[in-house]
Amino acid sequence: MNHRACRKATQLLSEAMERELTRSERLWVWCHLSLCRSCRRYGRQVRFLRRAVRVIPVTEAATS
Numbered sequence: 001m002n003h004r005a006c007r008k009a010t011q012l013l014s015e016a017m018e019r020e021l022t023r024s025e026r027l028w029v030w031c032h033l034s035l036c037r038s039c040r041r042y043g044r045q046v047r048f049l050r051r052a053v054r055v056i057p058v059t060e061a062a063t064s
């Protein structure tokens, strides 16, 4: 996994605690976490995953 993607992922994960990420940002982070163990561990620390799996289906339902 390249470092630039990991830096972007950790930045978005920390921003997710302060603001609502856009749908595309959430999807990007979610995809990166599925590939990257170290960012997944970081994501668990900030509890992003738990929120993301709840938020993404709601957003899908709202736009369809």
Ligand SMILES: [Zn+2]
Binding pocket: 001, 005, 006, 007, 009, 032, 036, 037, 038, 039, 040
């Ligand atoms: Zn990563």
